[in-house]
Amino acid sequence: MSAATSRVISHQDHPTKNIRWGIIGLGDVTQIKSGPPFWKCQGSELVAVMRRTPGKAQEFAQRVPTTTTNGNRCCVGYDNVQEFLQHPGLEAVYICTRPGSHLAMAELVAAAGKACYIEKPVGRCSAETLQIMQLFQSKQLPLYTAYISRAYPRTQALRELRQNGAIGEKISKISYRLVGTGGARNIETSGPSTIPWRLDPKQSGGGLIMDVGCHILDRIDYLCGPLIKVHGNVENRNSPNNIAVEDYVSLTAEIGLRLEKDNPYTVGAKVECTWDFASDDEPCDEFIFTGTHGSIQMAGMSPDGPIHVLDTTGNILHTISFETPEHTAQAMVQAVTDDLRGIRRSTKEYLSFGDNALRTPQVLDQGLESNY
Numbered sequence: 001m002s003a004a005t006s007r008v009i010s011h012q013d014h015p016t017k018n019i020r021w022g023i024i025g026l027g028d029v030t031q032i033k034s035g036p037p038f039w040k041c042q043g044s045e046l047v048a049v050m051r052r053t054p055g056k057a058q059e060f061a062q063r064v065p066t067t068t069t070n071g072n073r074c075c076v077g078y079d080n081v082q083e084f085l086q087h088p089g090l091e092a093v094y095i096c097t098r099p100g101s102h103l104a105m106a107e108l109v110a111a112a113g114k115a116c117y118i119e120k121p122v123g124r125c126s127a128e129t130l131q132i133m134q135l136f137q138s139k140q141l142p143l144y145t146a147y148i149s150r151a152y153p154r155t156q157a158l159r160e161l162r163q164n165g166a167i168g169e170k171i172s173k174i175s176y177r178l179v180g181t182g183g184a185r186n187i188e189t190s191g192p193s194t195i196p197w198r199l200d201p202k203q204s205g206g207g208l209i210m211d212v213g214c215h216i217l218d219r220i221d222y223l224c225g226p227l228i229k230v231h232g233n234v235e236n237r238n239s240p241n242n243i244a245v246e247d248y249v250s251l252t253a254e255i256g257l258r259l260e261k262d263n264p265y266t267v268g269a270k271v272e273c274t275w276d277f278a279s280d281d282e283p284c285d286e287f288i289f290t291g292t293h294g295s296i297q298m299a300g301m302s303p304d305g306p307i308h309v310l311d312t313t314g315n316i317l318h319t320i321s322f323e324t325p326e327h328t329a330q331a332m333v334q335a336v337t338d339d340l341r342g343i344r345r346s347t348k349e350y351l352s353f354g355d356n357a358l359r360t361p362q363v364l365d366q367g368l369e370s371n372y
Helices: 028-034 057-062 081-085 101-110 126-140 153-165 208-223 328-343 345-351 354-368
Strands: 019-024 045-052 076-078 092-095 113-118 144-146 172-179 225-237 248-255 269-276 284-291 294-298 308-310 314-318
Touching: 019 081, 028 113, 045 057, 045 081, 045 328, 057 076, 057 144, 076 081, 081 101, 092 225, 101 113, 101 126, 113 225, 113 328, 126 144, 144 354, 153 294, 172 208, 208 225, 208 248, 208 269, 208 354, 225 354, 284 345, 308 354, 328 345
Parallel strands: 019 045, 019 092, 045 076, 092 113, 113 144, 172 269
Antiparallel strands: 172 284, 225 248, 248 269, 284 294, 294 308, 308 314
16 A cells, blocks of 8 residues: 555544644744644644653643633643653644654654654655655555645646646756755754754755755656656765765756656656755755746745746746745645545645655665765
C-alpha cells in the first residue's frame, strides 16, 4: 500500500467532527508559520503540544484559545513525549523537530497509532525517509509531509498557467538560482565553536540545501514531474573553517515520466539549479520556466512574490500578484485536516505524501554524493 492511499481515520464516516491534533517540537517554525493553523483551520483542534525544555510547552499551550464551556484550556503542554502521546483523544501528530530526530519521533507516533504530518525534509537521506514511510505503511496509518509551497496560491497559479499553455505547448527548461540564505532561519553562530543545527549534517543531513533546496526540488516534481539523470557539483567555497558542509551546489537533471500519468508538456525538459549560500554577490532568488512561446519568472522561496509571464524576447506580457498569508502553512494544514476528515476537495491534489517526499531526498542524495 502506498503512502498516498493509506489514509484511514474514523472521521471519514463523520466529517463534521474535528481532528484532534498534537505538535511535537515548538521551535521557530511553529510560532507563526505552522503552529496557529492547527487551531485556526476548519475542523481542527490543537489539544496537546510537547517540547523537552521545561515549561515551554505549557507557555505555547496558553496561546491556544479557550473553547470549552467551563473555561478550561483546550490544549495541554507536555515535557515528555510518551505522556504527550497518551493525551486523551489525540488522533494526529505534527512532528516539527530537527530532521535528525524525525525517525525516532516517527517510530513513537506510529507505535501509538496516530496519523502523522511531518516537517520537511522527512529524513536526512532517502534511506531514512523510506524507513519513516514504511513505519506508517506497515500500520496503515496516514503520513503527510510538510511541503507547504505546493499549496501556495502562486504555485497553483503557476500550475494553471503551465496547464493552459501560457508559454507554449511544451516546457523545454526549468532553471533556478539562489544567492543568499533563501530565508533560512537561525543560522548565525553565537561563537567560534558553535555550529547552527541547519549546518550540522548529523542534525540536518547536510547544509542549507537540505532545508531550503528541498522545497524547490519538490515543487519542480509537483509541477512538472520527477527529476531523472541527476548530476551535482558540490563545494565549500566561502564558509568558515568550522563549517564542514557544502555552501555551493549546482545540479542538472531532466524531467521524467510521472508514475501515475504521462505529462507531455514537460517530459524531457532540462533542469538547472544553483544554490550559492555564502557568496558576497548580490542576493538572487530566481525561478524560470521556459516554454516554446515564452517564459514564466518568479521568486522561488517567497510565499507571495509576483509571477511574471514573458514573451520569447523577454518582454513582460502580464504580472500576477498575491497577498501575504498570515500563516504560510495554513493552506496545507487545512488540506491535510480535510483529508483526515474524509472531505474531498480540489485541494487534495496538492497534498504531499511519502512518495513524493522520498523522491526529493533521492535527488539530493544523487546531487550531493560527491561530498558524503
